Amino acid sequence: MPVAQPPLGGPLGRSRNRLSASALTTYLRCESQWFLAYQVGLHGPLRPSQVAGIVLEDALCELFMMHPPHVSSKQELTDWANPLILSQAKKAHDRGREDWDESLWREQDVSWDDVTEEDFSEKIRNGFELFMEEVEQCYNANGGPFLETRRGGGQPFSVPEPTWGSIPVFPRPEKVPDVELRQWDVEQSASWSKQGEPVTWNEAWECARPWVKDPRVHQPQRLYHPDGWASGELDLVLRWDGNIRIVDIKSGSSQSSFASSLEHQLRFYSWLWAQTHEGQLVEGMEGWYLSGPERIKFTPPTLEDISSLTDFYMKQHQAMQGLAEGVVQFPSSPDTACSGEAAGCYWCQVSRSQSSEWNLHESQQWISELPLPSISSPYAPLSSIQGRVSVKGSLSGAWGPLPNHFSEPVLGAVLVGGTQHIALEESEPGSFPKLHEIKHKDVLVHNALPGVWRDQPRLYVDNVTQILPIGELDDSKSVEVxxxxxxxxxxxxxxxxxxxxxxxxxxxxxKPWSMVAFMLWDGSHVAEVVAFGNSINQRILNLKPGSMVAMTGVEIGWRSGLLQLRIDSRKTRLEPTFLL
Structure with a gap:
C-alpha cells in the first residue's frame, strides 16, 4: 500500500530524526546545507517556484481523480479535459497567491504576479499529456489485467487510487470522527461498459489512474520503514498493468540544478517500497517534468541493490544524527563553510573570519551590516544555556504515549529526588523507547536535556541519554550531578x-494547528524560537530578518539534541526592535 502507519506509535508527521528522500538528497549535495535547514531549522526566503511546485502537483492530482463521461475517442477525452485544465490552473494560481501572501519572509524583487495563470495551464496540460501516454497504453492493452474486476465493481488494490466521490483512505481512521458518514459524493462517477466488451477511452482513464496523495486526507500519507528510522511520501504510483512504477512530479525543468538529485530520490522511494512491501521490487522509476513535458526514466534497484542500499542509508542516517548538538555556532569559519556551489546552498556558504571579514551572497549583505548585539544582564548569550545534565532520583509513575507540544505521542515517567518531582519525557517519539522497561527504582539519569512545558520542568531523554541503576555505578568515573x-x-x-x-x-x-518559527542570532550562535497557537501575536507576525528581539522568560526546549526556545504566552516577554 502507498500509505502506512508508523511503527511504535510514532508521529505521522515529519521527524528530524527520521531519514527522508529530501533530507537524504540535500545531505548528499551538501552536508552543511542539510544540517542548517533540516536540523537547525535555518531556512532562506520563500521563492515563487517553491509555492508553484506544491499547488501545481495538487492541481494535477485533483485532475487525475476526476471521472470522464463515456467517450469514444482519445480526442473526445482530451476535449473533456481541456476546460478542466484551465479551471485547475486558475484554482492552483489562486491557492498559490494566498500561500505567497501569507508567508512572512519572501524573496526580494519578485512577486506572485511574476507567475502567470497561463504558465500554470501549460504545465498542468503537460502533466495531462504525460498521463495520457499511460491512458493510451492502457487502451491498447484493452484496459489491462484489472478491467473486468473494475467493471464488476471490484477494487484490485487494498488501498485504492483516490477518486472524487469515493471514501478516502486515512492512515489513522480511528482519529477521524464519522469518516464514513461524511458526504464524499460529487456529481460524477465512473462509466463502465458491460463485461467482455472492448475497453473505452474513459475506462482506460479509470484503469490507468495512479495512486496519488489524496487532497481530502489531512493526515500525512507516507511509507514508514518497519524500524521507524526512514519514511517517504510518494507523488504517484502507477500500477494499472500489474507492475509498480514510482513517479515524482517536478514543476521545473530537467536542466535544473536540482535535477541530479532525482535518481537518488527515486532509488530511496524504491528501496522504501521494498522494505514496506515484503521485498517487492519496483519495476520502474520516472520523473515527470511539467516544463517539458518530459518523462525521465531510471533503472530501478535490483534485489542485490536493495541490500546494499540498506547499508548505505543506515550509515548516512547515523552520520547525519551525529553531526552536532547543543547550541550551534553561526556563522562558520571560512575553512569549514561550504563553497556555495551545490544547488540550494544559502546559509551554509556564509562565513566570518577571525578578523570579522564576511563571505556571503549579495542577498545576505545585510547581515554583515548589523552591529553585534550588546548582551548584558538580564540577558545572557545562547552559549550559556545549560545543555545535558545528570541527575539522581527514583523512577515512578510511567505514562504515555501522550501528546507533547508538537502533538507527537511520547513516553514519560516521573523522577523523584527528595521533595522535588520532575517529568522525564522522550525528546521525540521513539527517541528512548525502553523508558517503561526500566526495572530499577533508584537511578542516575545521565545526559538528559533540561527544559519546561506548560510551566512544568521537564527532563528530555533521547538516544544519547543513559538511565543507570545507582547500585551499578562505577565509582572510578565521577559524574557531576x-x-x-x-x-x-x-x-x-x-x-x-x-x-x-x-x-x-x-x-x-x-484539529487545526499553527506555528511560527524564527532563527535568533546573538552574534556568535543561533537557536530556533517557536510559538504555537495562541502564543502567536502580532508582534511575532511583524518580525522580519534583521529585527532585534529581546526575550525574557522564554522556555528552554530541545529538538534532536539542539536548543529550541519556546514562547510562553503568559510568561515570555518579547520586545522587538525593527532595524531593517
Whole structure:
C-alpha cells in the first residue's frame, strides 16, 4: 500500500530524526546545507517556484481523480479535459497567491504576479499529456489485467487510487470522527461498459489512474520503514498493468540544478517500497517534468541493490544524527563553510573570519551590516544555556504515549529526588523507547536535556541519554550531578532574527494547528524560537530578518539534541526592535 502507519506509535508527521528522500538528497549535495535547514531549522526566503511546485502537483492530482463521461475517442477525452485544465490552473494560481501572501519572509524583487495563470495551464496540460501516454497504453492493452474486476465493481488494490466521490483512505481512521458518514459524493462517477466488451477511452482513464496523495486526507500519507528510522511520501504510483512504477512530479525543468538529485530520490522511494512491501521490487522509476513535458526514466534497484542500499542509508542516517548538538555556532569559519556551489546552498556558504571579514551572497549583505548585539544582564548569550545534565532520583509513575507540544505521542515517567518531582519525557517519539522497561527504582539519569512545558520542568531523554541503576555505578568515573531543584528551564536572550516562517495545518484528529518559527542570532550562535497557537501575536507576525528581539522568560526546549526556545504566552516577554 502507498500509505502506512508508523511503527511504535510514532508521529505521522515529519521527524528530524527520521531519514527522508529530501533530507537524504540535500545531505548528499551538501552536508552543511542539510544540517542548517533540516536540523537547525535555518531556512532562506520563500521563492515563487517553491509555492508553484506544491499547488501545481495538487492541481494535477485533483485532475487525475476526476471521472470522464463515456467517450469514444482519445480526442473526445482530451476535449473533456481541456476546460478542466484551465479551471485547475486558475484554482492552483489562486491557492498559490494566498500561500505567497501569507508567508512572512519572501524573496526580494519578485512577486506572485511574476507567475502567470497561463504558465500554470501549460504545465498542468503537460502533466495531462504525460498521463495520457499511460491512458493510451492502457487502451491498447484493452484496459489491462484489472478491467473486468473494475467493471464488476471490484477494487484490485487494498488501498485504492483516490477518486472524487469515493471514501478516502486515512492512515489513522480511528482519529477521524464519522469518516464514513461524511458526504464524499460529487456529481460524477465512473462509466463502465458491460463485461467482455472492448475497453473505452474513459475506462482506460479509470484503469490507468495512479495512486496519488489524496487532497481530502489531512493526515500525512507516507511509507514508514518497519524500524521507524526512514519514511517517504510518494507523488504517484502507477500500477494499472500489474507492475509498480514510482513517479515524482517536478514543476521545473530537467536542466535544473536540482535535477541530479532525482535518481537518488527515486532509488530511496524504491528501496522504501521494498522494505514496506515484503521485498517487492519496483519495476520502474520516472520523473515527470511539467516544463517539458518530459518523462525521465531510471533503472530501478535490483534485489542485490536493495541490500546494499540498506547499508548505505543506515550509515548516512547515523552520520547525519551525529553531526552536532547543543547550541550551534553561526556563522562558520571560512575553512569549514561550504563553497556555495551545490544547488540550494544559502546559509551554509556564509562565513566570518577571525578578523570579522564576511563571505556571503549579495542577498545576505545585510547581515554583515548589523552591529553585534550588546548582551548584558538580564540577558545572557545562547552559549550559556545549560545543555545535558545528570541527575539522581527514583523512577515512578510511567505514562504515555501522550501528546507533547508538537502533538507527537511520547513516553514519560516521573523522577523523584527528595521533595522535588520532575517529568522525564522522550525528546521525540521513539527517541528512548525502553523508558517503561526500566526495572530499577533508584537511578542516575545521565545526559538528559533540561527544559519546561506548560510551566512544568521537564527532563528530555533521547538516544544519547543513559538511565543507570545507582547500585551499578562505577565509582572510578565521577559524574557531576545536578540537583533537580537547580535545573534551568527558562532563559533571557537577545539577538537578531535571521529567518522566519509560519506553518499551519491540521493534526491527525483534524484539529487545526499553527506555528511560527524564527532563527535568533546573538552574534556568535543561533537557536530556533517557536510559538504555537495562541502564543502567536502580532508582534511575532511583524518580525522580519534583521529585527532585534529581546526575550525574557522564554522556555528552554530541545529538538534532536539542539536548543529550541519556546514562547510562553503568559510568561515570555518579547520586545522587538525593527532595524531593517
Amino acid at each position: 545536578t540537583r533537580l531543584g537547580l535545573l534551568r528551564t527558562r532563559a533571557n536572550v537577545k539577538g537578531y532574527v535571521l529567518s522566519i516562517r509560519k506553518r499551519s495545518g491540521r493534526r491527525i484528529d483534524g
